[in-house]
Amino acid sequence: MSDENTNPSDERTGHGSRGFEGVDLDEVVLDDTAEGNQGLFDDLLSGEPIFENKEVLRPSYTPHELPHRKEQINRMATILVAALRGETPSNILIYGKTGTGKTASAKFVSQELERTSLKYEVPCEVEYINCEVTDTQYRVLAQLANKFIENNQIEIGERISELQDIRDGVAAESDQLENTEFSSLNAIEDRISELEADADEMEAVPMTGWPTDRVYNTFFEAVDYQERVVVIMLDEIDKLVEKSGDDTLYNLSRMNSELENSRVSIMGISNDLKFTDFLDPRVKSSLGEEEIVFPPYDANQLRDILQHRADVAFKADALSDDVIPLCAAFAAQEHGDARRALDLLRTAGELAERDQKERVEEGHVRKAQDKIELDRVVEVVRTLPTQSKLVLFSTISLEKNGVHNINTGEVYNVYKHLCEEIDADILTQRRVTDLISELDMLGIVNAVVVSKGRYGRTKEISISVPIDETEAVLQSDSRLSDIDDIQPFMQQARFDS
DNA sequence: TTTCCACCGGAAGATGTGGGAG
DNA sequence: CTCCCACATCTTCCGGTGGAAA
Numbered sequence: 001m002s003d004e005n006t007n008p009s010d011e012r013t014g015h016g017s018r019g020f021e022g023v024d025l026d027e028v029v030l031d032d033t034a035e036g037n038q039g040l041f042d043d044l045l046s047g048e049p050i051f052e053n054k055e056v057l058r059p060s061y062t063p064h065e066l067p068h069r070k071e072q073i074n075r076m077a078t079i080l081v082a083a084l085r086g087e088t089p090s091n092i093l094i095y096g097k098t099g100t101g102k103t104a105s106a107k108f109v110s111q112e113l114e115r116t117s118l119k120y121e122v123p124c125e126v127e128y129i130n131c132e133v134t135d136t137q138y139r140v141l142a143q144l145a146n147k148f149i150e151n152n153q154i155e156i157g158e159r160i161s162e163l164q165d166i167r168d169g170v171a172a173e174s175d176q177l178e179n180t181e182f183s184s185l186n187a188i189e190d191r192i193s194e195l196e197a198d199a200d201e202m203e204a205v206p207m208t209g210w211p212t213d214r215v216y217n218t219f220f221e222a223v224d225y226q227e228r229v230v231v232i233m234l235d236e237i238d239k240l241v242e243k244s245g246d247d248t249l250y251n252l253s254r255m256n257s258e259l260e261n262s263r264v265s266i267m268g269i270s271n272d273l274k275f276t277d278f279l280d281p282r283v284k285s286s287l288g289e290e291e292i293v294f295p296p297y298d299a300n301q302l303r304d305i306l307q308h309r310a311d312v313a314f315k316a317d318a319l320s321d322d323v324i325p326l327c328a329a330f331a332a333q334e335h336g337d338a339r340r341a342l343d344l345l346r347t348a349g350e351l352a353e354r355d356q357k358e359r360v361e362e363g364h365v366r367k368a369q370d371k372i373e374l375d376r377v378v379e380v381v382r383t384l385p386t387q388s389k390l391v392l393f394s395t396i397s398l399e400k401n402g403v404h405n406i407n408t409g410e411v412y413n414v415y416k417h418l419c420e421e422i423d424a425d426i427l428t429q430r431r432v433t434d435l436i437s438e439l440d441m442l443g444i445v446n447a448v449v450v451s452k453g454r455y456g457r458t459k460e461i462s463i464s465v466p467i468d469e470t471e472a473v474l475q476s477d478s479r480l481s482d483i484d485d486i487q488p489f490m491q492q493a494r495f496d497s
Numbered sequence: 498t499t500t501c502c503a504c505c506g507g508a509a510g511a512t513g514t515g516g517g518a519g
Numbered sequence: 520c521t522c523c524c525a526c527a528t529c530t531t532c533c534g535g536t537g538g539a540a541a
Binding site: 136138139207208209210211212214385387425427428430431434449450451452453454455456457 | 523524525526528529530531532535536537538539540541
């Protein structure tokens, strides 16, 4: 209820780092400095609410209808029906930029698949793994193993109680045995204890501690325990390959030749069209048996999508006519990111709500644009590790002292003084270079390697977020707050370099 | 043309944490 | 308790380099 603004939202838009000029700070930043307390909620409650159902605008919501994705969904379904015939579906690779509906479509198809498999009693399971979170071979295998173990145990449990029912029935009427596959009461008892033993044997994989091959074996046995087709959905698969190579994929794709009862099929989802370049050719060919591309939405399609959801999300007449086209246009500029468009729409609605307006106007969308970006930056900076914060702080200090085209050496000098000041460990310059690169990847700074000829080669760093706000966020960290005037060693640092 | 700066960035390995198994 | 494993974070070492200056 109380998250009506500043929810960070799991938005991650590459290098969004353009102008902040028009940000109205009082409106946007740190709203814990709320206006008076008197009747705070009364006011908000009495305001004519704009939303009917905000949930459908959230990124976590999986719609039942995905406009403009019929073609891709049908392709996926065509490939995956094989599973319902008990055959192994081809492995699928799905490409597309963020917010093109890859994950939503894939999840939709897998839900349908599982639903249908229940209907026709064909054992078929889909497991979803997000490789951005689960980004090592060990963790992927462990997570899969645990899921299958859990499922197996549930099923064994059901089977046992089924058998117990039969046993009890048989015990009561001793001539019913011929209706079952068992020859005697004892046989049933034996089967029950067998199953119980199986269930006991399945040991959950710990987060860490085991050798990887043991995890693999556990996973393998858990999958092979019963006859079925298993689809493993690896979202953001490029992150996994980037971080820990293609061993995982290799192991998964060769599993089929050793499995006896079950079949696995891999469905990889990637943002990066070229990530297969780093793969072992064998993995590459097996993984990319089928490829589906999700092109970015254009402005018209985005408008459609927004309209669909807005009908549900907003009260009738809560949107002025130009709101949806504007959201669509903004998002179309961001490589057709639908998630972005929905975020924009939701945030615009929230802003209008906060303004006690009855309609969302164009201006709210423009404000939302800035707010989303600022919220993202604030959140990223706030959750930075201390060392990175120190590096960023050093860079900002230099910038504020009129040093432009800052280079690594300068940052490092300031950083060293800063560390002494607050009694933090001083990292090596090598490490600081890496931290700067990380800040670059997060879109907080912009670092380019330039050669200054005789005067060496270095990264030229500039800040690509609003400086004062960022500094404020940094200073709200308790460990950085007691940095007082940096002027004294600012001078010093310049002599050093 | 050659030199040489001031760093880049890969590789390997150390350290520390959190968790096994016997 | 000892030894093993995975992993994040950081250090050590070092070869590599674009281009202004000599």
